[in-house]
Amino acid sequence: MEIRVDRERCAGSSLCLSYLPEVFDQSDDDGKVLLRTPVPGADMEEAVRGVAARCPTGAITLHARDAQDA
Amino acid sequence: MPKPLKDSDQKPLVATVVPGTSDRAWIANGYDEVRAILSDDRFSTMPPAKTPEASRRLIQPGNLLQYDPPEHTRLRRMLTGEFTLRRVRALEPLVEGVVKDRLDAMEGAGQPVDLVAHFVWPTTSLIGCALLGIPRDDQAELVRHLDTNRLDNPDREQRDMAGTAYLAYLDKLMRLKRRKPGDDLLGRLIRDHGRSLTDPELTGTAATLLASFIPITGGTLGLGLVGLLENPDQLALLIERPELIDHAVEEVIRSVTIIPHASPRTATQDVTIGDQVIKSGEFVACSLLEANGTRAPGQPQDTLDITRDNSHHMAFGHGLHYCMGASLARMELRIAISGLLHRFPKVRLAVPRDELRFTARSVESLPVAW
Numbered sequence: 001m002e003i004r005v006d007r008e009r010c011a012g013s014s015l016c017l018s019y020l021p022e023v024f025d026q027s028d029d030d031g032k033v034l035l036r037t038p039v040p041g042a043d044m045e046e047a048v049r050g051v052a053a054r055c056p057t058g059a060i061t062l063h064a065r066d067a068q069d070a
Numbered sequence: 071m072p073k074p075l076k077d078s079d080q081k082p083l084v085a086t087v088v089p090g091t092s093d094r095a096w097i098a099n100g101y102d103e104v105r106a107i108l109s110d111d112r113f114s115t116m117p118p119a120k121t122p123e124a125s126r127r128l129i130q131p132g133n134l135l136q137y138d139p140p141e142h143t144r145l146r147r148m149l150t151g152e153f154t155l156r157r158v159r160a161l162e163p164l165v166e167g168v169v170k171d172r173l174d175a176m177e178g179a180g181q182p183v184d185l186v187a188h189f190v191w192p193t194t195s196l197i198g199c200a201l202l203g204i205p206r207d208d209q210a211e212l213v214r215h216l217d218t219n220r221l222d223n224p225d226r227e228q229r230d231m232a233g234t235a236y237l238a239y240l241d242k243l244m245r246l247k248r249r250k251p252g253d254d255l256l257g258r259l260i261r262d263h264g265r266s267l268t269d270p271e272l273t274g275t276a277a278t279l280l281a282s283f284i285p286i287t288g289g290t291l292g293l294g295l296v297g298l299l300e301n302p303d304q305l306a307l308l309i310e311r312p313e314l315i316d317h318a319v320e321e322v323i324r325s326v327t328i329i330p331h332a333s334p335r336t337a338t339q340d341v342t343i344g345d346q347v348i349k350s351g352e353f354v355a356c357s358l359l360e361a362n363g364t365r366a367p368g369q370p371q372d373t374l375d376i377t378r379d380n381s382h383h384m385a386f387g388h389g390l391h392y393c394m395g396a397s398l399a400r401m402e403l404r405i406a407i408s409g410l411l412h413r414f415p416k417v418r419l420a421v422p423r424d425e426l427r428f429t430a431r432s433v434e435s436l437p438v439a440w
């Protein structure tokens with residue numbers, strides 16, 4: 001699974017990085033999301049999905065990397 | 071995602087009419103409906119008017135809630151850097167210091183003490199003023215204006231005068247800060263973005279931030295403490311297991327939902343929500359209270375449960391206008407509530423519950439003993 005973030009949409013809520021600081025970070029300049037770990041391990045997948053669903057602007061999306069990794 | 075805590079007993083999306091007209095408007099009460107509307111770019115929060123230009127003229131400069139993209143994006147981006155998690159963490163010692171001073175003062179005064187007058191408002195207003203860089207000597211007067219200007223003050227004239235004085239003060243302060251920006255939020259805003267912000271935008275930004283901070287966070291803290299004091303089992307649990315504080319703060323924020331309705335949204339085109347169509351030009355009021363399964367202050371509440379995961383609540387709104395001060399508010403509430411319980415583990419109401427008086431957004435006084 002690969003994470004993509006839409007920095008244009010991101011509202012800088014800090015929600016994602018407060019839940020998963022190992023995956024998400026935030027710019028000091030505009031407060032918008034930065035990706036620390038674009039391809040997290042399978043064990044993180046559920047947590048990342050939970051965070052993506054909570055993101056107030058839908059700026060976090062998840063994408064399959066190849067056929068085995070849907 | 072976990073389901074809403076409790077389904078609203080109101081219809082999820084109801085058609086109604088704008089008072090005094092025959093125009094149709096909508097009220098959204100359901101969790102899914104509110105979430106869908108607040109995250110849909112086809113709704114505008116600009117003041118309603120006949121043309122977009124007229125609408126733009128009605129905006130209170132600096133009040134982010136009244137702007138749509140791209141102006142909203144431009145203004146919000148200048149501020150979000152001030153509200154990052156790192157910045158909020160850097161403010162923790164300031165908040166801890168203010169909370170400790172207030173607790174010392176309460177201990178010195180002896181019990182019973184009114185938590186609202188001696189803890190809730192002083193901590194919240196000191197922190198809000200320090201964040202923005204309001205000089206110490208001016209804080210008391212400014213906070214008084216803000217309090218007199220609150221929406222539920224029945225004296226219109228007095229309220230308007232206080233509103234004018236509040237803005238006049240901030241206007242003067244911004245002029246001073248333009249010349250000598252200090253190391254505080256407004257100072258940094260001026261240094262980094264001062265040239266692209268007009269004077270009314272700067273003053274309006276300061277006014278919005280302070281008015282979002284003090285009454286809203288203070289109101290949540292006061293009403294949240296009522297909720298905890300009314301549920302001694304939850305209070306005891308939190309004292310026994312201090313690590314529950316983050317859950318407890320989130321539950322307090324949800325159970326209070328201090329902003330009962332999001333700012334009205336206007337559909338800019340026809341939008342289908344469930345099996346109904348909100349027509350272009352129609353208003354929607356989204357009830358955060360109903361979506362969160364909450365009741366107004368003073369009404370019997372559902373059980374408070376500080377152990378549940380309610381992190382999907384909508385007390386901070388949703389979508390691109392999601393509360394900018396959410397992390398800051400969480401941090402203040404966490405330090406204030408845990409500080410109080412740590413110092414006074416036996417804290418309890420010093421009057422019967424029925425004697426508490428509520429305004430629309432706060433409890434008037436909260437006498438406690440320990």
Ligand code: HEM
Pocket residue numbers: 133134135136146278279280282283286287290323327328329331332333334358384385386387388390391392393394395396398399
């Ligand atoms: C417990 C405390 C707080 C609650 C429950 C709360 C709630 C909310 C809600 C519901 C909205 C969105 C309204 C809508 O979409 O119509 C909002 C927006 C906003 N809040 Fe808060 N708020 C709190 C504290 C704060 C603090 C401490 C600050 C800043 C110092 C702040 C600044 C703002 C700003 C600037 C907006 C407008 C954002 C935009 O339009 O992009 N809030 N808040």
Ligand code: SF4
Pocket residue numbers: 005009010011012013014015016017032033054055056057058059060
């Ligand atoms: S949760 Fe969404 S809006 Fe908030 S910082 Fe992360 S990506 Fe941005």
